[in-house]
Structures are given as structure tokens and as C-alpha cells.
Amino acid sequence: MTNGYVKSWMKELKSIAYKADDVLDDFQYEALRRHSKNGRSTSQKVHGYITRRSPLLFRFEMSRKLKTILEKTNKLLEEMNKFGLENSVHREEPQHPWRQTHSKLDDSTKIFGREYDKEVVVKLLLDQQDQHKVQVLPIIGMGGLGKMTLAKMVYNDQEVQQHFQLKMWHCVSDNFDPIALLKSIIQLAENKRSDMPDTIEMLRKQLEGLIGQKRFILFLDDVWNENKRIWEDELKPLLCSVGGPGSIIVVTTRSQKVASIMQTLRPHQLECLNEQDSWELFAHKAFSNGVEEQAELASIGRRIVNKCGGLLLLSRQWVDC
Incomplete structure (x- = not known):
């Protein structure tokens, strides 16, 4: 703000922000006005089309205001380069938070409402034993539903452990780079860390030598890649050309x-928990540490559970609060 040009730019940006906010207020007012007009007579509605508040005139007026705001905003964005501000904008937090997950399931943790999902998935996996091509099964659901927990339940299932000769777990998140992914899978197959080449062809040969015709199961947790080419052209030919039936x-x-x-x-x-499973999860968290389940507290808890709509993560966060 000690730079006069930047100070002027910030002032103009603030002015545009206020004008944009005014336009949003206009839209909100118009929505309320039309909602209140629903009960009016036909003659009143017709008359409204030739007044200054007619929908046609409103669209024209808003279109003009929006065009002006967008033009001024684009001009301000172009001027950002002069002040070295653009890089700051692009250094926002990553699109998806990077994390690492593991396959270990805490035996002391009580899991609610996912036994049926586990049985369905395990049966489906075991039923593929005669398939000669590697099959890919997505477990899909919004954040907080317990996809990772279900995957861990399946991974640690006794039948799954006995059925597959090689079991691997890799957390992907944003890093869907073929070379990095192959290196991780090779280390998991070897069960040790080792130096590896950076050429994808050498990694392919190493992967083939390690897995061969072993029946394997590979869990790719938290996948975000929506680039079809990376999967179809680079990773699928490598990962789906190894392994036994x-x-x-x-x-x-x-x-x-x-x-x-x-x-x-x-x-x-993966669907949200039903009401009963949601309550059991909430009650287990809320009343398991010596807190007595009083009728008043239980009533409040059930209202919280209803607001959470079957989302496990929300239920746990409410208890923590």
C-alpha cells in the first residue's frame, strides 16, 4: 500500500467489489418481488410487464451492469501483472489436500452401518476369480461417508487376505503421476524400499517380474484424476497387463x-447411514467416556443426528465440539 499505483488499483478493486455486491442485492430483491407477486391477479401481472419492474427491463438493466463490472474486472486483472500480484493469486492452497492413508484397521474402533457394504464388496471381489483380465471396482461416495473405512474393512477381511496372493495399498490423492505410482506399487510388491530407474519402460519390466501371474489386489485410495488419457494410455496398460486370474x-x-x-x-x-446407525454412532461417541445418557441430552443428540443426514464425519465432528 506504500506504492501509489497499487494503492489506486486496490481502491478501484474495492469499488468494483461494492458494485458487484449491489448487483447481487438487486437479484435478491427481484426474486423476493416475483415471489410475492405469485398471488396477484392476471390483470396485475400483465400490467407489470409494461412497468419499469418488468422482467424484460430487469434483464436488460442487469445485463448492462454485469457487462460493465466484468469489463472493469478484466482490466484490473490485466494490471495485476504490473505489480507482481498474479503469482500470489496462483499460490492458493492446493485443489485437494494432500494426505497419506494406510490399510491398518484399528481393532478397538467400533464401526457402524457398513457390514452389509463390506459383505457385498467382498463377495464381488471373490466372484472375479475366473476373470483373466484385471478388474477395476470403484467405491464412490461424497466426503465423510466412510469410503476409506469400508476399503480397510475389505482389505483386512480374512477371506480377502487368504484369496489374494499379493495385497497392496496406495494413497493417490493428487499425485497420479505414472512413474511415481509405479514406483510405489513396485516397493509395495517387493515389501521394501529400493533404488529404481526413472524410465517407465524399465519400471514396467520390473513390475512384470515382481507380480508375474500372482493374483493381486491393489487399493488406490482417494483418487481425483479425471484425465482419461493418463489412465487409458499410460497406467491402465501397465497395471492391467500383469497378475493372474x-x-x-x-x-x-x-x-x-x-x-x-x-x-x-x-x-x-456408498450411501449415508440410516437413522438408527447414525444414532448408534453418535451415542457411542457422545456417551462412551463416562457421560451419562440423560433423556435431555439424548433428545438434543437425536436432533443433531437428523441434521447430519447420515454423514459419519459430521456426526463425529459434532461430538468433538
Whole structure:
């Protein structure tokens, strides 16, 4: 703000922001006005079309205002380069938070409402034993539904552990780079960290030598990649050309597009918990640490559960609050 040009630019930006806010207020007022007009007579409605508040005139006026605001905003964006501000804008937090997950399931953790989903998925995996091509099963659902928990339940299931000769778990998140992904899978197959080449052809040969005809299951947790080319042209030919009959790749994702790109099997859609399971989860968290389940507290808890709409993550966060 010590730079006179930047100070002037900020003042203009503030002015445009206020004008944009005024336009939003106009839209809100018009919406309320039309809502209140629904009960008026036909003659009153016809008369409204020739007044200054007619829909046609409103559209014209708003179009003109929006055009002016957008033109001034674009001009301000162009001027950003002069002050070195553009990089600051582009250094926003990443599109999806990077994280690492693991396959270990805490035996002391009580899981609610996912036994049926687990049985369905496990049966589907075991039923692929005669398939000679590697199958891909997406587990799909919005954030907070427990996709990772379900995947861990399946991964640690005794039948799954006995059925597959090689079991691997890799958290993908934003890093869908083929070389990085192949290196991780090779290390998981070897069960040790080792130096590896950076050429994808050498990695392919190493992967083939390690997996061979073993029946494997690979969990790719938290996949966000919606670039069909990366999967179809680069990763699918590598990951789906190894392994014995019945090999499976399980993908957890929030994105319908990711599922449609990768699937060979119909995705397992994870739904919200029903009311009873939601309450049991909430009550277990809220009243398990020596807190007595009083009628008044239980009544409040049930109202909270109803507002959470079956989302596990929201239920747990409410308890923590």
C-alpha cells in the first residue's frame, strides 16, 4: 500500500467489489418481488410487464451492469501483472489436500452401518476369480461417508487376505503421476524400499517380474484424476497387463467421472447411514467416556443426528465440539 499505483488499483478493486455486491442485492430483491407477486391477479401481472419492474427491463438493466463490472474486472486483472500480484493469486492452497492413508484397521474402533457394504464388496471381489483380465471396482461416495473405512474393512477381511496372493495399498490423492505410482506399487510388491530407474519402460519390466501371474489386489485410495488419457494410455496398460486370474484394483473416489473412467465393474455407491446407525454412532461417541445418557441430552443428540443426514464425519465432528 506504500506504492501509489497499487494503492489506486486496490481502491478501484474495492469499488468494483461494492458494485458487484449491489448487483447481487438487486437479484435478491427481484426474486423476493416475483415471489410475492405469485398471488396477484392476471390483470396485475400483465400490467407489470409494461412497468419499469418488468422482467424484460430487469434483464436488460442487469445485463448492462454485469457487462460493465466484468469489463472493469478484466482490466484490473490485466494490471495485476504490473505489480507482481498474479503469482500470489496462483499460490492458493492446493485443489485437494494432500494426505497419506494406510490399510491398518484399528481393532478397538467400533464401526457402524457398513457390514452389509463390506459383505457385498467382498463377495464381488471373490466372484472375479475366473476373470483373466484385471478388474477395476470403484467405491464412490461424497466426503465423510466412510469410503476409506469400508476399503480397510475389505482389505483386512480374512477371506480377502487368504484369496489374494499379493495385497497392496496406495494413497493417490493428487499425485497420479505414472512413474511415481509405479514406483510405489513396485516397493509395495517387493515389501521394501529400493533404488529404481526413472524410465517407465524399465519400471514396467520390473513390475512384470515382481507380480508375474500372482493374483493381486491393489487399493488406490482417494483418487481425483479425471484425465482419461493418463489412465487409458499410460497406467491402465501397465497395471492391467500383469497378475493372474481374479486380480482386482479397488478405487475409492468422490468423483463420478473418476469412476466412469476407471471402472470395469459397476461402482459400489456408498450411501449415508440410516437413522438408527447414525444414532448408534453418535451415542457411542457422545456417551462412551463416562457421560451419562440423560433423556435431555439424548433428545438434543437425536436432533443433531437428523441434521447430519447420515454423514459419519459430521456426526463425529459434532461430538468433538
